Amino acid sequence: MLFPLELKLWMILVNWIGMSCIPGSEGYNTKLSFNDTDDSDSESDSDEADINLEAIAKKFGLEHADNASTELCYKEEKSCPLSKVLKAKYLDGPNVYVDFTSAQLTWRQTHGGDEALVRAVGVSGPYKPYVIDATGGFGTDAYILVSYGCKVRVFEKHPLVASLLEDGIRRGGERLGPQFRKNIQFQFGDSLAYLKSLNRSDMNQTAIIPDVIYLDPMFPKTKKSALVKKHIRFLQNVLTPDPSNDEDLMRVALNTARRRVVVKRQKSAPCLGGVSTKTFIKSNRYRFDIYVTNVKSKFGNW
Numbered sequence: 001m002l003f004p005l006e007l008k009l010w011m012i013l014v015n016w017i018g019m020s021c022i023p024g025s026e027g028y029n030t031k032l033s034f035n036d037t038d039d040s041d042s043e044s045d046s047d048e049a050d051i052n053l054e055a056i057a058k059k060f061g062l063e064h065a066d067n068a069s070t071e072l073c074y075k076e077e078k079s080c081p082l083s084k085v086l087k088a089k090y091l092d093g094p095n096v097y098v099d100f101t102s103a104q105l106t107w108r109q110t111h112g113g114d115e116a117l118v119r120a121v122g123v124s125g126p127y128k129p130y131v132i133d134a135t136g137g138f139g140t141d142a143y144i145l146v147s148y149g150c151k152v153r154v155f156e157k158h159p160l161v162a163s164l165l166e167d168g169i170r171r172g173g174e175r176l177g178p179q180f181r182k183n184i185q186f187q188f189g190d191s192l193a194y195l196k197s198l199n200r201s202d203m204n205q206t207a208i209i210p211d212v213i214y215l216d217p218m219f220p221k222t223k224k225s226a227l228v229k230k231h232i233r234f235l236q237n238v239l240t241p242d243p244s245n246d247e248d249l250m251r252v253a254l255n256t257a258r259r260r261v262v263v264k265r266q267k268s269a270p271c272l273g274g275v276s277t278k279t280f281i282k283s284n285r286y287r288f289d290i291y292v293t294n295v296k297s298k299f300g301n302w
């Protein structure tokens, strides 16, 4: 239980870390599509769309380049009424955006039964852990955890992906209500820097140590990659694989999580960073490796 002063200090710490996590000031080049005329049904005021896209670009360090391989627009979307949607595409590929109210996710939430991920993080009866999702991506896993009652702090460091995720969380908050807004926190920046800061003696007086740290590093492209869904394909196109980042995340997570680290893997993939475990839960498509940590900490809970 946090006292108000501790809570304030924590918010200061979170903001400070958030600022310091923001990737370098060099910017990320993408084509900012201010005058997208495809959407003939759109009733949006184009000036407003321009202002918003400009503000979003500024916030995430996105810089316009005509010849960029990615393109970003902010406009109405038939499947997401009442709100403009931030959408990106890679070359001539399909638009991708975050929609936590999609039919697919809603079906999964209401008919999905036991989610392997939810069991892997240890949700059990009234116990709902505080999870740091250190590899946010499009936020689907974070959303699933929140919908099962976990509090989730989700990090994403890639400027373009982060802008899409924040937009999805904002719209999700409008449609899914206060419980969703209360239980998900988005952070643009490097989760590795944040996790390291939790271990620093000058920081940890106000730190909130996560019960669980969840990692879902990008899978390498396989022969079956042609079949992957458009969101994964988009990530494969815009992200550069960084095995040392993934291994560092694993190492720091194991020293930080109060109870466990959970890593999503392809079913037959080796364990992340060669750190083996005999505890895992399999779903139809994935394996969730579980590392019990039981890191003792005297610091606060969410």
Ligand SMILES: C[S@@+](CC[C@H](N)C(=O)[O-])C[C@H]1O[C@@H](n2cnc3c(N)ncnc32)[C@H](O)[C@@H]1O
Pocket: 134, 135, 136, 137, 138, 139, 140, 141, 142, 155, 156, 157, 158, 161, 189, 190, 191, 192, 216, 217, 218, 219, 235, 239, 245, 249
């Ligand atoms: C495979 S995706 C995660 C997909 C996600 N689980 C979902 O449900 O959509 C991995 C993401 O982690 C992000 N990432 C990797 N290392 C990170 C770090 N150190 N800090 C923040 N984000 C990171 C990548 O930019 C990428 O978007």
